[in-house]
Every structure is written in C-alpha cells, then in structure tokens.
Amino acid sequence: MEIPCALHLKSLQTMAEQVEGSFVFTVLDEEDSLYFVRGENPLTIYHFPKRGIYVYASTKDLLDKALLRFGNLGEHPVEVKQQCGDILKLTANGETHRATFDDSHLFTLSYYPRLTSYYFPRPTEQSYLDELKSVAMTFGYTPEEIDELYLQGITPEEIEEYLYCGVEV
Incomplete structure (x- = not known):
C-alpha cells in the first residue's frame, strides 16, 4: 500500500525546521511545481520573464559564467531574491508563492x-x-x-x- 505524500509549503517548512547543517533543497512535485528551500547554502535564481524560464545555480558567479557560455537569451534576467529561511514555489504556469521557516537552529558564524x-x-x-x-x-x-x-x-x-x-x- 502506497502512502500519499503531501508536498506543499507547510510540509516543506516542517521538514526544513528539522534539518541541521547547511543546505538548499530543490523539490519537483507531481504537478511540475518547483520548490526551493534555502538554508545557509548559497543560491542564485534568475527569471527571464519574456521567455518564461528560470535558471539557477549555487552561486551568482557560476550562473553568470554558464549564461555567458549559453549565449544571448534576448533579455536581461531578473534576480529572484531569496535568503536563509525562505521557501519559494514556482508553479508550472509561472505563479510564485513564498513561505518561510524558522532558521534560528542553523549554525552560522554570524550567530557565534x-x-x-x-x-x-x-x-x-x-x-x-x-x-x-x-x-x-x-x-x-x-x-x-x-x-x-x-x-x-x-x-x-x-x-x-x-x-x-x-x-x-
């Protein structure tokens, strides 16, 4: 018997609050919505609104270099801001939804x-x-x-x- 998994912003919030260490999770659900759950690890997301695409990598430098190799996409990307404790959902039809989680348990040098x-x-x-x-x-x-x-x-x-x-x- 298969147990259904409820994947949504609240379930990802609960999960992120249980994780220790430094992380970024990306999760794709059965409806092709993409979730970004950001802990202390770096993450850069660009949106190309005219083309309706998002691209992402761990660092801005890495993403910029990859886009240079890819070539001109005909528009300048818009950076999608996200910080530690953020959850971002991008739906297949282009909608964005946001939530946060309590990141106070994560070890960072700024806390110590x-x-x-x-x-x-x-x-x-x-x-x-x-x-x-x-x-x-x-x-x-x-x-x-x-x-x-x-x-x-x-x-x-x-x-x-x-x-x-x-x-x-």
Missing part, C-alpha cells in the same frame, strides 16, 4: 562571532587559503564555504584535495 577569533589561520596558511578560495570559485564554491570548511577543522591540504579530486573531507 566570538568563535572566529579562535580559528584565525597562521599567515602562511592564510595566503594558501586565499589561493584556494580563488580556485574554489571555478568549481562553484564560495570563499565563505572554504572558510566554513576550515573552521570545521579541515586542513587547507584536505580542502585542495577535495576540490581537485572530489575526495570526501
């Missing part, structure tokens, strides 16, 4: 500013991290994500190995 003073890298490590951040952007990672990995105790060497080889950190 004194923690950063304990984790400042040594000067030689800092220049290495700066190089990693610039390289990481070509792989779709933001400098903030590299800082977060470092603050979690992952060494710069392990971060580099992950970027180039996909080895779990």
Whole structure:
C-alpha cells in the first residue's frame, strides 16, 4: 500500500525546521511545481520573464559564467531574491508563492562571532587559503564555504584535495 505524500509549503517548512547543517533543497512535485528551500547554502535564481524560464545555480558567479557560455537569451534576467529561511514555489504556469521557516537552529558564524577569533589561520596558511578560495570559485564554491570548511577543522591540504579530486573531507 502506497502512502500519499503531501508536498506543499507547510510540509516543506516542517521538514526544513528539522534539518541541521547547511543546505538548499530543490523539490519537483507531481504537478511540475518547483520548490526551493534555502538554508545557509548559497543560491542564485534568475527569471527571464519574456521567455518564461528560470535558471539557477549555487552561486551568482557560476550562473553568470554558464549564461555567458549559453549565449544571448534576448533579455536581461531578473534576480529572484531569496535568503536563509525562505521557501519559494514556482508553479508550472509561472505563479510564485513564498513561505518561510524558522532558521534560528542553523549554525552560522554570524550567530557565534566570538568563535572566529579562535580559528584565525597562521599567515602562511592564510595566503594558501586565499589561493584556494580563488580556485574554489571555478568549481562553484564560495570563499565563505572554504572558510566554513576550515573552521570545521579541515586542513587547507584536505580542502585542495577535495576540490581537485572530489575526495570526501
């Protein structure tokens, strides 16, 4: 017996409030509505109103580079703003619906500013991290994500190995 799953803004709100860590979820329902549930991870969404299409990627830089490769779409995109704690529903006929969830349980450095003073890298490590951040952007990672990995105790060497080889950190 199959148990039906009720997918809607409220059920996604409940789910997001149970998740820990850093995340963005995208969910497609049976009616072809697309949901974006944004935690602390980066997300950029562009809308091309004349064409009726949306495109998205983890970072603005990555999305802009992809659109440059794709070519001219004949109009400038409108950025769809979304922040941590937001849920966005895009229906198949182009309607948008929004909701929010309580994101106060998510760990962010902004909630714990004194923690950063304990984790400042040594000067030689800092220049290495700066190089990693610039390289990481070509792989779709933001400098903030590299800082977060470092603050979690992952060494710069392990971060580099992950970027180039996909080895779990």
